Amino acid sequence: MNDARKILDRMLSSGIKADLLVLFHKNPGLVDVADGVARRIGRTADTIEADLKDLVDLGILRMEQVGKLEVFLLDHAKDREVQSVIADHIKSLSPSKGV
Amino acid sequence: MTRVNTGIVELDKILNGGFMRGDTAMIAGGAGTGKTTFALQYLVNGIAEFGERGLYVTFEQLPDQIYRDAESFGWDLRKMENENKLMVMCTSPDVLLEPAGKDILGRFIDQIRPSRVVMDSLSHIAMFVPERELRREAYRLLMYLKTKRVTTIATYESSQTGAMSLSATETGLSFLVDCVILLRFVEIESSLRKALVITKMRGSGHDKRLREFEITSQGIKVAEPFTQYEGILTGAPRRSMAEAFTDAFKKQRRS
Amino acid sequence: MAYLLSALLVSASVYLIFVQESLYVVFDSSVYLPFHAAVEIFTILVAVAVAYVSLKGYRRDGSRTILLLGSAFLVQAALDTIHNMAYPGMPLLLVRSGTNEAIYLWLFARISGSFLLLASPVLPEKEMSPEARDKVLLYTLAAVALLSVGSVYTVNQLLDKLPLMFIPGKGLTMLKVGLEFLVTIVLGITGLLYLKSYLSSGNRTILMFTIGVSLFIFAEVGFMLYRHAYDIHNTLGHIFKLAAFIAFLLGLILVR
Numbered sequence: 325m326n327d328a329r330k331i332l333d334r335m336l337s338s339g340i341k342a343d344l345l346v347l348f349h350k351n352p353g354l355v356d357v358a359d360g361v362a363r364r365i366g367r368t369a370d371t372i373e374a375d376l377k378d379l380v381d382l383g384i385l386r387m388e389q390v391g392k393l394e395v396f397l398l399d400h401a402k403d404r405e406v407q408s409v410i411a412d413h414i415k416s417l418s419p420s421k422g423v
Numbered sequence: 424m425t426r427v428n429t430g431i432v433e434l435d436k437i438l439n440g441g442f443m444r445g446d447t448a449m450i451a452g453g454a455g456t457g458k459t460t461f462a463l464q465y466l467v468n469g470i471a472e473f474g475e476r477g478l479y480v481t482f483e484q485l486p487d488q489i490y491r492d493a494e495s496f497g498w499d500l501r502k503m504e505n506e507n508k509l510m511v512m513c514t515s516p517d518v519l520l521e522p523a524g525k526d527i528l529g530r531f532i533d534q535i536r537p538s539r540v541v542m543d544s545l546s547h548i549a550m551f552v553p554e555r556e557l558r559r560e561a562y563r564l565l566m567y568l569k570t571k572r573v574t575t576i577a578t579y580e581s582s583q584t585g586a587m588s589l590s591a592t593e594t595g596l597s598f599l600v601d602c603v604i605l606l607r608f609v610e611i612e613s614s615l616r617k618a619l620v621i622t623k624m625r626g627s628g629h630d631k632r633l634r635e636f637e638i639t640s641q642g643i644k645v646a647e648p649f650t651q652y653e654g655i656l657t658g659a660p661r662r663s664m665a666e667a668f669t670d671a672f673k674k675q676r677r678s
Numbered sequence: 679m680a681y682l683l684s685a686l687l688v689s690a691s692v693y694l695i696f697v698q699e700s701l702y703v704v705f706d707s708s709v710y711l712p713f714h715a716a717v718e719i720f721t722i723l724v725a726v727a728v729a730y731v732s733l734k735g736y737r738r739d740g741s742r743t744i745l746l747l748g749s750a751f752l753v754q755a756a757l758d759t760i761h762n763m764a765y766p767g768m769p770l771l772l773v774r775s776g777t778n779e780a781i782y783l784w785l786f787a788r789i790s791g792s793f794l795l796l797a798s799p800v801l802p803e804k805e806m807s808p809e810a811r812d813k814v815l816l817y818t819l820a821a822v823a824l825l826s827v828g829s830v831y832t833v834n835q836l837l838d839k840l841p842l843m844f845i846p847g848k849g850l851t852m853l854k855v856g857l858e859f860l861v862t863i864v865l866g867i868t869g870l871l872y873l874k875s876y877l878s879s880g881n882r883t884i885l886m887f888t889i890g891v892s893l894f895i896f897a898e899v900g901f902m903l904y905r906h907a908y909d910i911h912n913t914l915g916h917i918f919k920l921a922a923f924i925a926f927l928l929g930l931i932l933v934r
Contacts, residue, residue, distance in 0.1 A: 350487040352504075353512040355527055360515035364485060391521035395514075651738060667933045669735030669744045671883040673803070 328413030331406060334382055340367065340375045348385065348398040355397040382406070424626070427475075427539065427574040430468025431461075433645035437621055437630040442574050442602060446625070447565050449545065449597060451579040452606030456617060457638050458578040459484070459492070461604075462541040464642045465576050467498045470508045475538035478531060478573075479511045480519075482547040486511040496642050510535040516548045520560055525567050532571050540568055544578040545596060562599050601625040606636075610659050611652065618655055619645065682873075685889050685925075689896040689918065696914055697903070703910050707767045710908035717916045718762040721923040725755035728926055733815060740806035743798050749818050750794035751926075756826045757787030764833060766907045772830060777907050779833045781843040784901075785857055786829045792864040795891075799871045849905035862898045865891050886929030893922035 336342055343365045348354055354361070358369040358376055365372070376396060379385040383402040388395050426441035435441045442448050450458045466477035481489060489511060493500045503509035512531050518524040532540075545561060552560045568575045579596065597603045603623040608615050619636050621629045632648035633655045649655050651666035662670070695701070705713075732748025735741070760773055761783035768775040773783070806814055832840070843854035869891040876884040900915025 347485075351485050351511075351513055353486050353510055353531075355512060355514045355518065357515055357518060360518070388527070390518060390523040390527060393518060393521055393524070395518055395524075395527065661934055664930070664933055665731050665735035665738065668731050668883065668930065669739045669741055671879075671881045671933060672743050672747060672798070673739070673741050 328409045331382065332410060332413070334378065335384070335406075337378075338375055340365075340372050341379060343367075344372065344375060344379060345384070349403075352398050352400065355395055357393050357395055361396055428468070428473060429461075429465050430472050431464060431643050431645060433634070434643070437634065437645070438602070438624065439627050439629055443626055444574055445569060445572055446601035447568065447575040447577060447599075448602035448604060449577050449579050449600040450604045450606065451581045451597070453582060453608065454580060456606035456608060457636070457643060458580070458606060459489075459543055460496075460638055461606075461643055462543055462576045462578055463489070463493055463498065463500075464496075466509065466539055466541055467493070467496075467500075467503075467642075469539045470503055476508050476535055477510075477539040477541070478535055478537040479509065479541045479543065480528070481511065481513050481543045482516050484513075484543065486513050496640065507535065510537070516551045519564060520548070520551060525564070528567070529571070532573070537573055540571075540573040540575045542568075542575060542577040544580055546578075546580040558595055558599065561596055565599055597623065609655055618649065679885075682885065682889050682892065685921075686892055689893060689921075692914065693896065693899060696910055701910065704906045705908045705910075705913065707908060710913070711765065711767050713913070714765055714916060715762060715768075717920045718758055721919055722755045722758050722762070724923040724927045724930075725751040725758070727930060729755060731930060733818070736806075737811055737815060740808065740811050742801060742804040742806070745806075745814065745818065746794050746798035746801065749822070750791045750798065752818070753794060753822050753825060754787050754791035756822050757783055757790070757829055760826060760830060760833075761787060773833050774837070777844045777846070778842060779837060780907070781854060782833055782837065782840070783829055785843070785854070785861075786825070786832075788861045788898075789857065790825065792861045792868070796864050796868045796871075799868065799875070844907075850902065855902045858898050858902045862895055862902075865895050865898065869895065882932045883929040886925045886932060890922045890925035890929065893918050893925060897922060 335345065344361070347361070347365055351364075354364070356364070358373055361376065362369045362372045376385065377387075380387045380396070383399060384406055385396050386399040386402075388397070425444045426435075426438075427444050427446075428435050428441040429438070450461050452458050463479070466479060469475040469477050479486075479489065490500045500509060500511065504511065510531055512528070514524075514527075519528055542564075548561055548564070549557055565575070565577065577600065600623075602621065602625065605620050605622055607618045607620075609618045610616075617636050617638075618633050620633045621631065630648075632650075634648050635646040637644055637646070649660065651663055652660040653663050654660045661667075729748045729752035732744050732751065736745040736748060761780055762768070763771045764773045764775045764779040764783050766775055766777045766780060773779065841853055842851055844850055869888055872884055872888040872891060875881070876888050897915045897918035900911045900913075900918060904911035904915065906912070
């Protein structure tokens, strides 16, 4: 449960991360460079770089080297895993089970 | 040579049965002429009517927006994706222009194994490539798709000046494709209507007449040729003499 | 409206002047025949043009109104062609020539043409299905051909059994004048219907057709008055016929 808490805290530590998560979940076929991703949430590449890398560390996003470019895409399998962990954590917080 | 039906009945007639399998067609037109709708309907009909899977590659519009736009026609793209019949890939042109970027595209193609691909739109590549290299890079990309034996529709946003030109692109990209469908707005009796014409189709005959089409709640409907009008290509057509003469006396009957 | 009123005023004035006996003249055949042939050929060509545009419009639209209008002009074009060939002084070409011969053919053209023209705005509108249109067009062409052949046959073979329309030295018979008067009435009703339509629509083509029909009525006046095939009244009649078809032609040109 602590892991789930840590994951949640890291995932939602900034508004940009939230925007990125919404973007990739709503658009699971998105495969783009940082600049492209940034444009799609109305920002620039340098403002989202750190958050992007954090989501990569979390495993929700994957980074691939495409020639000179780094592209980011949703890691569907890992994302499902993280969602499952969070879902279990939320279930465990339900009043009937107590805190 | 087998044909790939678009599922838009009148359009398939104009194309003499549909696109030639493995070909690349370009749908060129200004903003709002219905290029994306045509392309979407091509994929959706392929899935629903012919059991052919599709891949939609979009550069500018987010998949979320495409899902929402498709819903207005009753097309549930998310459901099709969940059933592995469709994939919507969103990327930047510079990713696909990288040699390794095509491998990512290839991976998507291997995953979904589509028979039909849409690239929306080819004009975005121009933003990432110097003009002198545009044709070469576009050629490379389109030829890559040909090696995957898919039938592709590439949209192209072209400007529409006052007089309707038959040139699909300002950059010569129409030379790279096998079929060109031009979409245009025309003004008829103070209202904007849409016209389409096939200007090129390699290896096949096709109907060369300008036709009206409209975007209905079920998608694109292609109507009869504009035989009652002349000068459609000027952008401001006028009725043919026979049509105007008939109307004068028919109105007489209603008065 | 000013054009219509001017046409009516000028036409009336012309008749008031030329109806006087002091201005009565009979032209020489060497002058009259070419004049007559030229007028008829011009009006036939205009009639063909109107018929073509109408029937083309019918083919696309299926409107009974426009079919009847086109048929009216087509039948006049066909029968006026034969009338021209039958005019007194013309050589034998398909049909016998002579005053009575020419009058009968003229009347066939005017009666059939004027009634079809009246039927066009009067009969209820009906749209033919696309499949039926070509068939109907074929029947129309066949009917015009049949009428033409029938007219030629009548003039060539049956004229001696038919009542006279013109008596040399005396002029037109009452039957002829009565039939022309009937045509005038029919044209008059058509003209009024076109005028009503023009007043509500402001359509220039309808205006020109209203003027054309009005001028044709004046032409008919001439064709009720003449005493010789080459006289001033017949000449005026044909001049007004020419003016009428110029109006129809303008109606076609101004349609867009």
